Amino acid sequence: MSDSNKILEEITSSEYKWGFVTDIDNDSLPKGLNEDTVRYISAKKNEPEWLLEWRLDAFRKWLKMEEPIWPNVTYPKIDFQDIIYYSAPKQKVTLNSLDEIDPELRATFEKLGISLDEQKRMTGVAVDAVIDSVSITTTFKVKLSELGIIFCSMSEAVQEHPELVRKYLGSVVPVTDNYYAALNSAVFSDGSFCYIPKGVRSPMELSTYFRINAANTGQFERTLLIADESSYVSYLEGCTAPVRDENQLHAAVVELVAMEKAEIKYSTVQNWYPGDKNGKGGIYNFVTKRGICAGDYAKISWTQVETGSAVTWKYPSCILKGDHSIGEFYSVAVTNNYQQADTGTKMIHIGKNTKSRIVSKGISAGHSHNSYRGLVKVMKRAEGARNYSQCDSLLMGDQCGAHTFPYIEVENNTSTVEHEATTSKIGEDQIFYCNQRGIATEKAVALIVNGYCKEVLNQLPMEFAVEAQKLLAISLEGSVG
Amino acid sequence: MLSIKNLHARIEEKEILRGINLEVKAGEVHAIMGPNGSGKSTLASVLAGRSDYEVTSGSVTLNGKDLLDLSPEDRAREGVFLAFQYPIEIPGVSTINFMKTAVNEIREYRGQETMDAVSFLKLMKEKMKLVEIDESLLKRALNEGFSGGEKKRNEIFQMAMLEPSLAILDETDSGLDIDALRIVANGVNKLKTPNNATIVVTHYQRLLDYIIPDFVHVLYKGRIVKSGTKELALELEEKGYDWIKAEADAQTV
Ligand SMILES: Nc1ncnc2c1ncn2[C@@H]1O[C@H](COP(=O)(O)OP(=O)(O)OP(=O)(O)O)[C@@H](O)[C@H]1O
Ligand SMILES: [Mg+2]
Numbered sequence: 093m094s095d096s097n098k099i100l101e102e103i104t105s106s107e108y109k110w111g112f113v114t115d116i117d118n119d120s121l122p123k124g125l126n127e128d129t130v131r132y133i134s135a136k137k138n139e140p141e142w143l144l145e146w147r148l149d150a151f152r153k154w155l156k157m158e159e160p161i162w163p164n165v166t167y168p169k170i171d172f173q174d175i176i177y178y179s180a181p182k183q184k185v186t187l188n189s190l191d192e193i194d195p196e197l198r199a200t201f202e203k204l205g206i207s208l209d210e211q212k213r214m215t216g217v218a219v220d221a222v223i224d225s226v227s228i229t230t231t232f233k234v235k236l237s238e239l240g241i242i243f244c245s246m247s248e249a250v251q252e253h254p255e256l257v258r259k260y261l262g263s264v265v266p267v268t269d270n271y272y273a274a275l276n277s278a279v280f281s282d283g284s285f286c287y288i289p290k291g292v293r294s295p296m297e298l299s300t301y302f303r304i305n306a307a308n309t310g311q312f313e314r315t316l317l318i319a320d321e322s323s324y325v326s327y328l329e330g331c332t333a334p335v336r337d338e339n340q341l342h343a344a345v346v347e348l349v350a351m352e353k354a355e356i357k358y359s360t361v362q363n364w365y366p367g368d369k370n371g372k373g374g375i376y377n378f379v380t381k382r383g384i385c386a387g388d389y390a391k392i393s394w395t396q397v398e399t400g401s402a403v404t405w406k407y408p409s410c411i412l413k414g415d416h417s418i419g420e421f422y423s424v425a426v427t428n429n430y431q432q433a434d435t436g437t438k439m440i441h442i443g444k445n446t447k448s449r450i451v452s453k454g455i456s457a458g459h460s461h462n463s464y465r466g467l468v469k470v471m472k473r474a475e476g477a478r479n480y481s482q483c484d485s486l487l488m489g490d491q492c493g494a495h496t497f498p499y500i501e502v503e504n505n506t507s508t509v510e511h512e513a514t515t516s517k518i519g520e521d522q523i524f525y526c527n528q529r530g531i532a533t534e535k536a537v538a539l540i541v542n543g544y545c546k547e548v549l550n551q552l553p554m555e556f557a558v559e560a561q562k563l564l565a566i567s568l569e570g571s572v573g
Numbered sequence: 574m575l576s577i578k579n580l581h582a583r584i585e586e587k588e589i590l591r592g593i594n595l596e597v598k599a600g601e602v603h604a605i606m607g608p609n610g611s612g613k614s615t616l617a618s619v620l621a622g623r624s625d626y627e628v629t630s631g632s633v634t635l636n637g638k639d640l641l642d643l644s645p646e647d648r649a650r651e652g653v654f655l656a657f658q659y660p661i662e663i664p665g666v667s668t669i670n671f672m673k674t675a676v677n678e679i680r681e682y683r684g685q686e687t688m689d690a691v692s693f694l695k696l697m698k699e700k701m702k703l704v705e706i707d708e709s710l711l712k713r714a715l716n717e718g719f720s721g722g723e724k725k726r727n728e729i730f731q732m733a734m735l736e737p738s739l740a741i742l743d744e745t746d747s748g749l750d751i752d753a754l755r756i757v758a759n760g761v762n763k764l765k766t767p768n769n770a771t772i773v774v775t776h777y778q779r780l781l782d783y784i785i786p787d788f789v790h791v792l793y794k795g796r797i798v799k800s801g802t803k804e805l806a807l808e809l810e811e812k813g814y815d816w817i818k819a820e821a822d823a824q825t826v
Contacts, residue, residue, distance in 0.1 A: 520625075525661040527645035528621050528654075529675035529731065530682065539674060543665025543714065 120179035125172050127151060130278050133178050137247050137281070140254060150267040150277030157271045163434040164463040164495055165403050167339070167376060175310040175341060177279045236296075240289040243298055246314050249285035256287055260318055264347035264382050264411070272343040272378040272405075276312045280345070283313035288323040288354075297553055299328040310341040317347070319354035321387065326357040328556055339367075339402060344379045352387025352414060357395070359552050360408075361560050364400035366567075371430025371459075374402025381408035385417030385443075393420040394437065395551040397560040399567040402431060407465065409438035412446035412474075419448040422548040424560075426567050427460030427492070436466040436497075441477040441507070450481040453545050456492035457568055463495040468509055470502045477507040485515040486544055488537075488568070538565035574599045574770050575739055580631035582619045589615045591795035593631070597739070600767040604781055604806060605774045607792035608814050613774045614658050616792070617743045621655040622648050635739060649675075650682040654737030656728035658744045658774075660716045668711040668727060669697065672734050679735065700733040704760040721748035729760045736764070741772045746780040758783030778806040793821050 121132055130151050134144040159170070236243050242253060249257050267277045284300045300315065319325055329346075342364060350356050358381075367374025377400070383392040394408035410419030421437035439448035448468065456462040468479045485494035496513050518540055526536035542549065542561050549557050575597040582590040589612045597603055605613055619626050620633065622645035633640040640648055663671065676696075677687045688696070701708060706726055716724050725745050732740055742761070746754055761771060761784050773784055781789070781803060789806045791799040793814070798821040799805065809817075 519661070521661050522663055524621075524623055524645060525657065525663070526671075526675075528649050528657075529671070529735065530646050530649035530679040531675055532644075532646045532678065535674065535678065539666055539671070540663055543663055546665035 120176050123174055123176050125175070125177055125279070129177050133279060133281055136178065137250065139250055142258060143250060146262070146267070147278050150274050151279075153268050154271070154274035154278055157268070157274055159271050160405075163405050163465070164461065164497075165405060165432040165434050167403050167432075170339075170341060170376070172275075177310060177312070178281055236294070236298075239292050239295070241292060241294055242285065242287040244285055246280070246283040246285045246316065249316070253285070253287070256318065257285070257316065260316055260347065260349055261314075262347075264349060264384050265345050265380050269382075270380060273345050273380040276314060276343050276345045276380070279310075280312045280314040283315045283344070284317075285315070286317040286325065286327065288319045288325045290320045291322045292320075293323065294325040297326050297328050299330070301330045310343065312342075313344045315344070315346040317356060317358070318349045319351060319356050319390075321351045322353040323351075324355045326553060327359065328553065329358070329360045330363070330556075330559075339374055339376055340365075341376045342378070342401075344381075346379070346381040346408075348381075348383030348392055350383065350385050350387070350390035350392050350417075353389045354387065355391040355393075356383060357393045357551075358383070358408070359556055360394075360396040360398075361552075361556060361563060362396065362398045362400050362404075363563055363567075365402075366400045366431050367402040367429065369429050371402070374431070375400065377401035377404045377406060379404075379406045381406065382411065382438075383409070383419075384411040385414045385419065385446075387417070388414040388443070389416045390414050391418040391420075393422070393551065395420075395422040395548060396424070396435075397545075397548070397552070397563065398423070398425040398433060398435060399563050401433070404431075404433040404435055406435045407437055409440070410448065411440045411442065412448065412477075413442045414446075415443040416445045416447075417443055418446070420551075421448075421450045421452070422551045423452045424455070424545045424548045424564070425453070425462055425464075426455045426564060427457070427462045428567055429458040429460060431458075431460045433461070434463040434465055436464045438467040439469070439479060441468075441470040441474040441479070443474060445476040445478075446474055447477070448479045450479070450483070451547050452481075452483045453548055454483070454485045454494050455488070455541060455544070455564075455568070456485070456494050457488040459491050461493045461495070463497060465497040465499075467499040467501070468511075469500075470504050470507045470509065472503045474504050475506045477504060479507075479509045481509075481511045483511075483513045484544070485513075486541070487515065487517050534565075534569065537568055541565070541568060574636055576632075576634045577620075578632045580616075580619070580633060581629045582615065582626045583629055584615070584626050588629070589626075589795050590619060593792075593795070593797060595790070595797060597770045597772065599738075599770055600765075601787045602765070602771045602773065602784060604784075604786035604789045605772060605792055605797075606776065606789060606806065606809060608818070611792045612795040613792050614743055615795075617655055617658075617741045617772075617774060620648075620741060621645060621653060646678070647682070649735075649737075650679045652738030652769075654732050654735055654740045656725070656732060656740065656742040656745045658747075660719075660724040660728055662717045662719075663715040664717050666715050667713060668715050668730070671715050672697070672711075672731060675731075676734060696734065700730060703733050703763055704730045705756045706730045722750060722753050725749055726753060726757060729757050733760060733764055736769075738769045739772070740764075740769065741774070743774045744776065745773070746775050746777060754780065755783060778810040781806050791817055793818060796821075 130147050134147055265273050267274055286298055288294055348356050364375035364377055385392055392410050398404055412419050419439050425433045425435050427433045437450055450466055452464045454462040454464055464483045470477045483496050487494055494515055498511050500509055502509055522540055523533055523536050541564055549560055552560055577593050577595040580590055580593040607613055628641055673693055680687060710723060786803055789801050790797045799817055
């Protein structure tokens with residue numbers, strides 16, 4: 093046992109590879125938060141009056157709210173006055189071509205493995221990149237707009253499509269939904285916006301990369317995605333941050349709206365800086381993600397691979413309002429060293445014959461804590477609703493913890509709700525079996541873990557799945573025997 | 574090729590191997606028989622490098638290399654293959670994927686180029702034929718939900734893929750139906766070359782009708798107490814182990 097623990101520790105102690113800082117000129121606000129901060133951000137973005145009012149309303153409500161204490165995570169109290177709420181790379185507002193992007197910034201993206209130009213055009217992924225809360229570039233715009241697809245930064249959407257923004261912003265995650273959603277509503281600086289018109293299938297994956305670069309900055313991005321009737325879109329989100337000793341706050345809000353027969357696939361590979369081996373530094377990732385199947389036969393699938401962040405607090409949810417609508421949640425959450433994750437989903441069945449499926453794989457190593465928290469709620473009207481949940485935990489070593497908190501509330505007795513849960517360890521005999529075939533322990537762990545997560549990884553678009561597999565292997569490097 | 578000298582090994586203070594001596598030359602087949610709990614699987618595990626067992630004295634060399642000094646994966650890469658008595662399940666990992674990883678890890682160790690998908694599939698098809706295994710089985714998660722016989726056959730398929738210089742088959746025959754037994758034995762025979770060697774651990778002389786051993790050894794209480802040829806297996810089948818036990822116990826007292 094002790095032997096394997098040693099190996100385990102070695103594997104889990106690998107370095108974060110995205111920890112570089114880019115030296116870009118920033119246009120930032122001093123630290124601190126008050127109404128003027130909100131006004132400043134809104135003015136900087138040249139926002140209409142209604143949006144400023146919306147922000148201020150959120151801010152005033154936030155002041156009266158309390159930080160949630162129910163998640164199974166501990167961290168020092170956040171000083172909200174010690175955060176910079178607006179930091180934008182100094183960069184011309186409009187870019188005529190990708191060549192105009194700051195070379196340092198381009199280099200950043202190269203390091204992240206994101207090429208903003210031809211490479212991605214070839215693979216057919218449209219990318220919106222958000223650095224320190226400001227959207228830098230949206231590629232592929234022309235091709236998409238020919239189909240009527242709008243894919244741009246949130247700031248741009250506010251200017252170009254105010255009616256859509258006004259109609260849907262906060263419609264899925266109300267301002268007062270929770271503490272961090274309220275904060276985000278007050279100070280969000282950018283994010284991605286996407287609208288898929290009726291009957292259109294997006295011909296490519298739409299993708300956003302989030303990056304926190306500046307120090308002491310909070311990142312509050314806001315994503316709004318609307319899929320009109322009978323449309324389809326697959327959306328990818330990736331994130332990284334530099335290595336810093338202090339903790340940084342990331343409080344995003346993502347809202348999805350799927351109309352009748354529309355389908356949204358939303359995939360996230362979250363790799364924020366998790367802090368060092370001793371738990372110093374790292375991102376606090378407090379995110380609200382929610383989608384509504386507004387029309388009949390609509391479908392929303394959340395797939396997430398969570399490997400980063402010091403503390404994660406995140407429950408991508410589906411409101412199944414339309415009859416026969418479907419909600420899915422596929423999740424792999426890996427915690428190592430001193431990381432803490434409290435993640436899961438909420439499936440709210442409102443419409444008739446609504447279906448939901450939850451597959452959660454938690455992997456804990458080191459001294460980390462990994463909790464699954466899920467709510468399946470079947471309302472009175474939701475006749476014939478069905479849910480299937482499967483929550484598996486995999487433990488590596490004996491110093492980590494896995495916890496499961498399933499909540500089930502059923503008000504309609506024609507519904508079926510199934511819940512299965514397992515906890516397992518990577519067996520020494522599994523590792524020995526791999527060793528005996530010439531596979532070294534580290535590779536064996538990666539193989540076993542990838543196998544364990546297969547059901548979830550299979551949900552990801554091909555190129556993302558490969559990236560996710562590598563990420564899993566890296567986050568667990570040094571962790572098993 | 575393989576030389577085991579005065580090998581002692583224990584697990585949790587309990588001494589299980591108590592002085593094993595065995596010489597296996599290239600091209601040979603050795604059968605190891607012996608009553609339950611005599612240490613056959615332990616010997617196989619110690620040779621493969623399972624860390625639960627502590628080698629307290631003795632030496633093992635493979636082609637002149639000190640085997641005990643190598644990690645389990647390096648032993649495998651040096652050509653040691655163990656067909657497990659109880660093959661392990663790995664959910665979500667197909668045999669194909671597993672073998673692809675294994676083959677390339679071994680090639681890398683040997684300084685060979687990694688095998689591309691096309692050549693790998695070609696190799697796989699060839700070996701599948703050899704051990705008459707169905708591709709659908711290889712696409713499923715490794716050993717998960719496999720029947721006892723399917724697991725054993727899958728072990729032999731892996732052996733065929735990896736072409737070991739020393740193969741140790743730990744009761745690969747138990748749980749096989751008559752046809753499967755013949756297929757597995759055929760596979761083993763076809764894989765036999767003048768350069769490799771096989772150790773088969775078995776309880777049944779029936780297997781030895783198919784895989785003809787050059788030597789038969791009886792393991793009892795952690796020692797090889799009797800060695801002979803194929804005839805010894807027949808004698809054991811007929812008379813059981815009591816007479817050997819009596820002989821051995823008389824000597825140790
Ligand atoms: N972890 C362990 N702790 C204590 N004793 C063990 C342990 N593992 C094996 N043994 C003992 O070592 C002895 C030899 O076991 P081994 O599996 O090598 O026998 P075997 O000859 O392969 O038997 P079989 O014919 O039943 O397969 C047995 O008495 C067994 O109980
Ligand atoms: Mg045995």
